[in-house]
Amino acid sequence: MPLVINDEYPEKLFRDDGKRLDGRDKTELRPIKMEVGVIENADGSAYLEWGNNKIYAAVYGPREVHPHHLAKPDSGILRVFYRMTTYSVFERKRPAPGRREKEISMVITDCLKPLLFLELYPGTSFEVFIEVMDADGGTRCAATTVAALALADAGIPMKSLVTAVAVGKIDNELVVDLSGIEDKAGQADLPCAITWFNEELSLLQFDGDMNLEEMEEFLSLAKSALSDIYEIQLAALKKKYIDIQEEVSGGNS
Amino acid sequence: MEVIVKMMNIKRVISAIEKNYIIQNLRKEERFDDRGLWDYRKISIKHDVIASAEGSADVSLGKTRIVTGLKYEVGEPFPDMPNEGVCTVMAELLPIASPLFERGPPDEQSIELARVVDRGIRHADCVQTKKLCIEPNKAVYILFVDMYVLNYAGNLIDAGGISALTSLISSHIPEGKMEEGKLVWTGKYLDGEYIVKELPLVLTYGKIDNMIFLDPSLPEELICDGKISISVTEDKITSIQKSGEATFSFDEIKMLIKKSMEIGKKLRKDLNFWQYKVNYE
Amino acid sequence: MSFKDEEQRLKDDNQEEEAVNTEEDSDPDEFEDEETTRNLVVPGEILTTDTKTYLPGRGTILSQDRSKIISLNIGLKQTKKNYINVIPLRGFYTPRPGDKVLALVIDKNPVKYRCDINAKDDAILKPKNTMKRGRISRGMRGGPPDRDNSNAEMYDIGDILIAKIVSADRLNAPELTTVGKYLGKKNNGIVISIDPPKIPRVIGRDGSMIKNLKNLTKSTIFVTQNGRIWLKGEDIAHERLLIDAIRKIEREAHTVGLTDRMVDYIENEKKKRGLK
Numbered sequence: 001m002p003l004v005i006n007d008e009y010p011e012k013l014f015r016d017d018g019k020r021l022d023g024r025d026k027t028e029l030r031p032i033k034m035e036v037g038v039i040e041n042a043d044g045s046a047y048l049e050w051g052n053n054k055i056y057a058a059v060y061g062p063r064e065v066h067p068h069h070l071a072k073p074d075s076g077i078l079r080v081f082y083r084m085t086t087y088s089v090f091e092r093k094r095p096a097p098g099r100r101e102k103e104i105s106m107v108i109t110d111c112l113k114p115l116l117f118l119e120l121y122p123g124t125s126f127e128v129f130i131e132v133m134d135a136d137g138g139t140r141c142a143a144t145t146v147a148a149l150a151l152a153d154a155g156i157p158m159k160s161l162v163t164a165v166a167v168g169k170i171d172n173e174l175v176v177d178l179s180g181i182e183d184k185a186g187q188a189d190l191p192c193a194i195t196w197f198n199e200e201l202s203l204l205q206f207d208g209d210m211n212l213e214e215m216e217e218f219l220s221l222a223k224s225a226l227s228d229i230y231e232i233q234l235a236a237l238k239k240k241y242i243d244i245q246e247e248v249s250g251g252n253s
Numbered sequence: 254m255e256v257i258v259k260m261m262n263i264k265r266v267i268s269a270i271e272k273n274y275i276i277q278n279l280r281k282e283e284r285f286d287d288r289g290l291w292d293y294r295k296i297s298i299k300h301d302v303i304a305s306a307e308g309s310a311d312v313s314l315g316k317t318r319i320v321t322g323l324k325y326e327v328g329e330p331f332p333d334m335p336n337e338g339v340c341t342v343m344a345e346l347l348p349i350a351s352p353l354f355e356r357g358p359p360d361e362q363s364i365e366l367a368r369v370v371d372r373g374i375r376h377a378d379c380v381q382t383k384k385l386c387i388e389p390n391k392a393v394y395i396l397f398v399d400m401y402v403l404n405y406a407g408n409l410i411d412a413g414g415i416s417a418l419t420s421l422i423s424s425h426i427p428e429g430k431m432e433e434g435k436l437v438w439t440g441k442y443l444d445g446e447y448i449v450k451e452l453p454l455v456l457t458y459g460k461i462d463n464m465i466f467l468d469p470s471l472p473e474e475l476i477c478d479g480k481i482s483i484s485v486t487e488d489k490i491t492s493i494q495k496s497g498e499a500t501f502s503f504d505e506i507k508m509l510i511k512k513s514m515e516i517g518k519k520l521r522k523d524l525n526f527w528q529y530k531v532n533y534e
Numbered sequence: 535m536s537f538k539d540e541e542q543r544l545k546d547d548n549q550e551e552e553a554v555n556t557e558e559d560s561d562p563d564e565f566e567d568e569e570t571t572r573n574l575v576v577p578g579e580i581l582t583t584d585t586k587t588y589l590p591g592r593g594t595i596l597s598q599d600r601s602k603i604i605s606l607n608i609g610l611k612q613t614k615k616n617y618i619n620v621i622p623l624r625g626f627y628t629p630r631p632g633d634k635v636l637a638l639v640i641d642k643n644p645v646k647y648r649c650d651i652n653a654k655d656d657a658i659l660k661p662k663n664t665m666k667r668g669r670i671s672r673g674m675r676g677g678p679p680d681r682d683n684s685n686a687e688m689y690d691i692g693d694i695l696i697a698k699i700v701s702a703d704r705l706n707a708p709e710l711t712t713v714g715k716y717l718g719k720k721n722n723g724i725v726i727s728i729d730p731p732k733i734p735r736v737i738g739r740d741g742s743m744i745k746n747l748k749n750l751t752k753s754t755i756f757v758t759q760n761g762r763i764w765l766k767g768e769d770i771a772h773e774r775l776l777i778d779a780i781r782k783i784e785r786e787a788h789t790v791g792l793t794d795r796m797v798d799y800i801e802n803e804k805k806k807r808g809l810k
Binding site: 044157 | 577578579607622623624626729731785786788790
């Protein structure tokens with residue numbers, strides 16, 4: 001039976017004043033908050049709020065591989081598990097992981113692997129668990145971004161972080177950082193991620209229709225947004241330590 | 254964010270000296286975190302934290318942390334209860350919460366957590382299922398209280414109970430009615446005051462040798478010989494669950510039931526659950 | 535072997551010697567080093583573009599186009615001679631031969647013990663490496679020495695041992711020994727874990743920090759490389775204070791003036807908590 005209120009898509013994704021439905025300009029990001037070291041028991045962890053997205057990432061590793069037959073003799077393995085809670089979406093989701101979650105897990109693994117030196121840790125595994133507590137568009141990008149922070153928080157040597165964002169086309173306009181409604185009702189959706197050590201794209205997916213000029217503009221809009229989000233990641237990583245430095249010096253530097 | 258010094262990372266085995274340390278100190282009624290035998294660790298509650306859920310709570314009991322969300326569906330009632338809605342409780346021990354948890358389908362521990370919390374609620378006249386009927390025999394609300402453990406530091410059950418109750422109290426479920434055979438929204442919401450009557454609390458005790466104590470922390474829980482969880486409302490005992498090999502004498506049980514009523518009353522007063530009711534218009 | 539020597543040896547064995555950290559037990563306290571800046575860096579951060587003058591040291595890497603030196607870790611930037619290093623603030627323990635570790639026996643069979651040493655692999659301890667010092671039992675009338683393992687210390691699952699790493703390499707599980715001064719099973723006290731990179735900070739320059747901790751809290755402490763610390767105080771209240779103090783060191787390891795601050799902290803807390 002249907003729910004009392006159903007998921008409806010509005011006809012127009014821009015308001016009369018030219019702003020998007022949540023009041024943003026075309027290239028404006030939603031409010032983003034990040035924090036590291038939030039899960040006590042994990043080797044490394046991070047939390048992210050991005051619009052209404054609320055996502056935890058936790059890293060365990062290096063540790064023994066379970067089941068043993070997956071262990072590689074000459075290299076460590078990286079496994080990413082992207083999961084959503086039943087209550088993270090409008091209509092309650094079944095608890096067991098579905099195909100979408102497994103696909104996103106694979107895509108995020110491909111983003112994180114190039115950052116690590118797995119060949120230094122033969123026979124071990126690094127596991128990244130991502131839990132989406134509340135979802136609202138661009139979750140795979142938010143998940144990638146917070147997973148990178150959790151790896152850094154764990155003290156695992158990395159060549160750099162990776163940052164992700166989704167750009168898209170709604171009502172024939174190119175916009176940055178699609179919200180849930182914009183993702184569902186829009187015309188095109190391009191999640192992408194950049195690894196900073198070589199400034200190349202490690203995640204790239206696309207659904208919709210676009211021409212060549214739009215595509216070029218897309219990628220340059222994305223690059224600029226990614227830099228802004230990267231700043232937030234760096235600040236979150238350092239904040240814990242800088243706050244303590246300030247605290248002990250009584251506010252003097 | 255404080256960096257906490259951990260007791261030695263508990264993986265598969267607890268060390269003998271840690272076990273002795275806890276037991277010797279318990280004999281002197283001392284616990285490592287400076288608590289008395291009948292004290293809870295610090296409890297903190299944040300309600301209505303998940304935008305996509307129709308009620309939610311983020312509860313910490315010491316370092317144990319559970320985030321619970323409430324979702325609803327509309328469906329047919331059970332044939333033997335045609336005028337009543339349904340409330341069902343589920344729990345998942347997320348692998349991020351502890352190196353001791355593995356991925357996969359619910360195991361014994363998560364099933365125990367879900368069932369004990371469920372029974373505490375069910376037998377306490379907490380959720381008013383008769384008020385969750387839209388049309389008898391045809392359409393009722395099915396409420397899902399889903400608990401996710403984010404960090405495991407002992408005593409999931411009591412934390413789960415508080416988070417489940419708070420989620421229900423913070424509920425804002427769209428009110429539906431049948432109009433010409435179709436389900437429509439009245440524009441209003443069912444809230445915690447409508448759905449919840451009694452406020453059950455579950456209290457869990459650990460037993461080591463002949464020493465009993467409230468709210469076992471992780472090391473205490475891992476070495477204890479047995480546990481007992483007692484659910485209480487203001488004036489009734491609604492459910493009991495004993496687990497583990499330890500046995501409890503009749504006197505011990507009577508003492509614990511009396512203690513649970515007392516501690517339950519005080520805790521209910523301190524936590525002041527009705528402050529978590531929300532108003533959605 | 536005279537009767538007197540045997541007697542002395544028995545006496546030595548029966549005394550539970552309190553393990554004491556010496557300078558060899560840890561890497562130098564890099565955090566107190568003058569060449570370590572308070573400059574916090576993160577993975578991927580560019581440390582310098584002057585690759586003619588500087589070379590990539592610990593925790594750093596040269597970029598692919600060789601134009602910059604990049605940090606691999608979250609840590610403090612340090613320049614030593616013409617090497618740029620990053621002193622990590624977070625990290626896991628990697629066993630090295632000679633390291634002293636606190637090991638937890640998690641499994642055993644007749645040929646070996648399996649121990650958790652807080653590293654990516656569990657370590658192995660063979661009975662031949664648990665022989666008590668100097669005891670060679672002789673057969674009747676001074677005959678050839680017994681060759682059975684009855685001189686070996688027997689351990690159980692759940693025992694805490696102070697052990698030394700004998701060998702550790704990429705391919706094999708690390709091997710331990712409990713033969714040596716201060717090594718062997720601990721029968722009391724408790725063990726806590728901290729971030730392995732912060733262990734040198736708990737010992738301090740010339741052991742200054744650990745001396746303060748011991749004297750001011752009237753406790754015994756033994757610090758090991760794998761991020762574990764064994765401690766025993768007068769009573770649970772002193773132990774709590776000591777652990778809170780170690781927690782503070784772990785948290786503030788990257789700041790200046792920590793040694794003096796810790797002395798103040800412990801003195802203040804003793805007053806607050808009514809301890810002597």
